[in-house]
Amino acid sequence: MKKPLRIGLVGYGFMGRTHSNAFRKVGNFFDLEYEPVLQAICARDAAKAQAFADNWGYQSIETDWRKLVERKDIDLIDIGSPNNTHAEIAIAAAKAGKMILCEKPLSMDGKEGAKMVKAIEKAGVANMVWYNYRRVPAVALAKQLIDEGKLGRIFHYRAKFLQDWTISKDLPQGGTGLWRLDAKVAGSGVTGDLLAHCIDTALWLNGRMTTVNAMTETFVKERKHTLTGKVQKVEIDDACAFLAKFDNGSLATFESTRYARGHKALYTFEINGENASIAWDLHDLHRLQYFDYRDEGKLRGWRSIHISDSDHPYMKNWWVPGLQIGYEHTFVHQIADFIQAISKGEKPCPSFRDALDTQYVCDAVLKSAKTQKWEKVPKTKL
Ligand code: SOE
Numbered sequence: 001m002k003k004p005l006r007i008g009l010v011g012y013g014f015m016g017r018t019h020s021n022a023f024r025k026v027g028n029f030f031d032l033e034y035e036p037v038l039q040a041i042c043a044r045d046a047a048k049a050q051a052f053a054d055n056w057g058y059q060s061i062e063t064d065w066r067k068l069v070e071r072k073d074i075d076l077i078d079i080g081s082p083n084n085t086h087a088e089i090a091i092a093a094a095k096a097g098k099m100i101l102c103e104k105p106l107s108m109d110g111k112e113g114a115k116m117v118k119a120i121e122k123a124g125v126a127n128m129v130w131y132n133y134r135r136v137p138a139v140a141l142a143k144q145l146i147d148e149g150k151l152g153r154i155f156h157y158r159a160k161f162l163q164d165w166t167i168s169k170d171l172p173q174g175g176t177g178l179w180r181l182d183a184k185v186a187g188s189g190v191t192g193d194l195l196a197h198c199i200d201t202a203l204w205l206n207g208r209m210t211t212v213n214a215m216t217e218t219f220v221k222e223r224k225h226t227l228t229g230k231v232q233k234v235e236i237d238d239a240c241a242f243l244a245k246f247d248n249g250s251l252a253t254f255e256s257t258r259y260a261r262g263h264k265a266l267y268t269f270e271i272n273g274e275n276a277s278i279a280w281d282l283h284d285l286h287r288l289q290y291f292d293y294r295d296e297g298k299l300r301g302w303r304s305i306h307i308s309d310s311d312h313p314y315m316k317n318w319w320v321p322g323l324q325i326g327y328e329h330t331f332v333h334q335i336a337d338f339i340q341a342i343s344k345g346e347k348p349c350p351s352f353r354d355a356l357d358t359q360y361v362c363d364a365v366l367k368s369a370k371t372q373k374w375e376k377v378p379k380t381k382l
Pocket of ligand 1: 163193194197265
């Protein structure tokens with residue numbers, strides 16, 4: 001008999017749906033000690049919360065997250081609401097002794113993130129941030145290959161996350177669905193929303209980043225605000241590109257924009273090592289490109305590995321070899337890993353502390369874009 005893991009979710013947007021789907025599916029595909037129970041969903045609008053609860057099978061609703069956090073029948077608070085709400089909810093949930101899952105980015109900035117990490121670590125509660133791309137089987141395989149030393153010394157890391165959904169100057173900022181354009185709610189633009197994913201993966205695969213040199217641009221300077229109805233200055237970065245150096249001596253380039261016409265969510269990375277290179281592309285997420293210089297000369301070339309066999313990460317839990325999986329499965333894998341970690345008394349990852357490292361890189365990137373200088377990434381010390 002599995003033990004219940006009673007979930008209280010805050011927020012019913014896109015991420016509320018990805019998390020809920022994962023909570024529902026995980027027990028069907030992974031043999032775990034705990035079974036998520038969809039105990040309550042919290043959103044300010046009761047009708048919307050109820051509609052979400054009915055659709056996903058949540059047993060109750062709340063309209064005030066403080067009540068949710070106080071409930072004795074909740075073990076874990078999952079924060080899927082906009083970025084400016086993460087800190088307050090996480091700190092209160094930690095004080096109430098709840099386990100905490102938090103959507104990325106961890107916080108509005110490093111300073112706020114540090115307060116969250118302190119509170120969570122003081123409370124000693126299990127915690128994890130939803131940097132879901134670590135759980136794409138192809139990305140997890142890349143990690144295995146790097147850890148096995150297959151690439152050798154790493155020279156280059158190259159990542160991009162390209163979208164095109166904010167090109168229209170008529171698109172308003174703020175409010176449901178568009179809060180990502182409002183700096184007061186999002187913290188930053190593409191740096192915190194998209195590059196944070198690239199940075200998290202990079203720190204995981206390639207180690208600590210030491211210095212960065214960035215440029216940002218806001219192409220549309222003013223937009224009507226959905227909530228005030230007034231035309232207001234746009235304060236987010238619409239695009240950001242930066243150079244970086246890693247502790248291991250490798251050099252990197254990162255680029256993100258919401259103005260790359262034709263690209264919806266093109267997250268790609270390539271890593272070049274002394275012996276081998278790997279490349280991955282979110283639009284082809286079930287493939288890993290691999291080149292190994294040690295192959296016999298006449299056969300040497302890029303291989304396109306279809307990640308669907310039972311010896312690939314996570315794949316034995318799904319269908320039969322040759323059949324691939326997609327985006328939503330990354331969230332299923334992440335909650336499966338979380339449950340496995342807490343069952344074994346291990347720390348789930350990426351933890352709030354891991355996500356704070358990403359936050360510090362984002363801060364250094366935004367600072368460098370302002371100072372037009374190389375900026376050091378501060379080491380996490382609390
Ligand atoms: C933005 O459009 C967004 O939804 C991000 O917020 C997600 O983190 C990313 O995975 C996809 O794009």
